[in-house]
Amino acid sequence: MPLSPPPEPLVQLRGVGKSFGGTTALAGLDLTVGQGEFVSLVGPSGCGKSTALRLVAGLSQPTRGDIHWAPGVAEGRAGRGRDVAFVFQEPTLLPWSRVWANVYLPLRLRGESRAAARDRVDEALALVGLADFHDAYPRELSGGMKMRVAIARALVTRPRVLLMDEPFAALDEITRTRLNDDLLRLWGEQRWTVLFVTHSVYESVFLSQRIVVMAARPGRIIDEAHVAAPYPREEAFRRTTGYAAACERVSNSLRRAVEEAGG
Numbered sequence: 001m002p003l004s005p006p007p008e009p010l011v012q013l014r015g016v017g018k019s020f021g022g023t024t025a026l027a028g029l030d031l032t033v034g035q036g037e038f039v040s041l042v043g044p045s046g047c048g049k050s051t052a053l054r055l056v057a058g059l060s061q062p063t064r065g066d067i068h069w070a071p072g073v074a075e076g077r078a079g080r081g082r083d084v085a086f087v088f089q090e091p092t093l094l095p096w097s098r099v100w101a102n103v104y105l106p107l108r109l110r111g112e113s114r115a116a117a118r119d120r121v122d123e124a125l126a127l128v129g130l131a132d133f134h135d136a137y138p139r140e141l142s143g144g145m146k147m148r149v150a151i152a153r154a155l156v157t158r159p160r161v162l163l164m165d166e167p168f169a170a171l172d173e174i175t176r177t178r179l180n181d182d183l184l185r186l187w188g189e190q191r192w193t194v195l196f197v198t199h200s201v202y203e204s205v206f207l208s209q210r211i212v213v214m215a216a217r218p219g220r221i222i223d224e225a226h227v228a229a230p231y232p233r234e235e236a237f238r239r240t241t242g243y244a245a246a247c248e249r250v251s252n253s254l255r256r257a258v259e260e261a262g263g
């Protein structure tokens, strides 16, 4: 099969380091994420995955090195940057606001009226399959539905880059699998660039084109695995030899990461 050319770089981390007092969270991180790519970061606890995501989001600044964006991408904090949206493990919805108002929030913070925002909020809710729940309060929703609201709230700004920090870790297996399918469907339709943090080897292989394995002390990249399987990826992909081989490769790298850290 001919290899497709690598996508145009969207964001490049060059020699990025981050220290917190005496703790070196990241050292010499070189990572390029291409336009429209789906890349996962995996690694043991404390290897700096969240720190890397926060740096890309502009929520904190590198101590060393630099982060270079392709021309035309709005930089800055995730909340303000037009083109970068962040989804955390906790959906962090406003409990006193209905689903619609929760999704409207980023546009409200930008000063857009409800009337001007209506179509975009409705569209984001429809994308995650929650159009019928716009009037519900968060307490009336399951964990999976709350996460869908959080994803809709990220999508409402029509970002080019979606940063996801263990978004499905707190969900049960069936809900997680369903949201994996939904996320891939949306990515196929919308073609954002996704940088996804997960502790699950299986989730990373199912979702990603490329998996970056990190080790701790200091946080650094020790392997990059490519998953050549085409999209759309269906359930049957989980039973292929390609899937098994990629899972084994990433698992072995992860084991090495843990051993190197003396864990």
Ligand SMILES: Nc1ncnc2c1ncn2[C@@H]1O[C@H](COP(=O)(O)OP(=O)(O)OP(=O)(O)O)[C@@H](O)[C@H]1O
Pocket: 020, 023, 024, 025, 043, 044, 045, 046, 047, 048, 049, 050, 051, 052, 219
């Ligand atoms: N604000 C902070 N102040 C001090 N140390 C920090 C801060 N944020 C992260 N660290 C440290 O930096 C290192 C990397 O943390 P980070 O949360 O990025 O790792 P992680 O790979 O995302 O971990 P996990 O998988 O447990 O979420 C850890 O040693 C952590 O204690």
